[in-house]
Amino acid sequence: MKRVLSGVVAVVFALSFVAVVMGAEKKVAKEGEKPAIEESTLVTVTATVEAIDQKTRMVTLKGPQGNTVTFKAGEQVKNLSQVKVGDSVLAKYYESVAVEVKKPGDAKPGVTKQEAVTRAKPGETPAGMAVSQVTVTTTITAIDKKKPTVTLKGADGKTTTVKVRNPKNLENVKVGDQVVITYTEALALSLEKAPKK
Numbered sequence: 001m002k003r004v005l006s007g008v009v010a011v012v013f014a015l016s017f018v019a020v021v022m023g024a025e026k027k028v029a030k031e032g033e034k035p036a037i038e039e040s041t042l043v044t045v046t047a048t049v050e051a052i053d054q055k056t057r058m059v060t061l062k063g064p065q066g067n068t069v070t071f072k073a074g075e076q077v078k079n080l081s082q083v084k085v086g087d088s089v090l091a092k093y094y095e096s097v098a099v100e101v102k103k104p105g106d107a108k109p110g111v112t113k114q115e116a117v118t119r120a121k122p123g124e125t126p127a128g129m130a131v132s133q134v135t136v137t138t139t140i141t142a143i144d145k146k147k148p149t150v151t152l153k154g155a156d157g158k159t160t161t162v163k164v165r166n167p168k169n170l171e172n173v174k175v176g177d178q179v180v181i182t183y184t185e186a187l188a189l190s191l192e193k194a195p196k197k
Helices: 002-015
Strands: 020-027 037-051 057-061 068-072 090-103 110-119 125-146 149-153 159-163 178-192
Touching: none
Parallel strands: none
Antiparallel strands: 020 037, 037 057, 037 090, 057 068, 090 178, 110 125, 125 149, 125 178, 149 159
């Protein structure tokens, strides 16, 4: 599933050199509370089917800036036979990163991953969606407010030091606190039939 999602994401970005970024959102910590920050982005791109070979499953899409990309539609793409030259493909790519600091013991250290895929049933208009979410829980082992950085230790014992974007977020953070980082990406594709001439 990750291979499918990353492949389609590459196609979306190849077509959207100057894509419209909508809904960029940032949330910051409230005063006196442990920091909880979220940033998200939604990119929407429409491309036109320039060429399609049903036997080899090769599809060429043309983006809004005139750039093209050719790829092989895998067997998991159902209803490819309904796709015709001139049809429009609408792709929406959502990505978010959420970081939340918790008191020691409030979260279980480690990594969890969840994935889901949905697609059109046979005979329906081609469409689909893929979602992937990874959550990593670490522990703060050091804080340097002058630099400003924190050192995080994962469940595997490895540490990494990261720069803090907003030093105010260190005001209510202590060594031993846990940092829960959740990365989510989702891609939705749908086909819009070309108008009949």
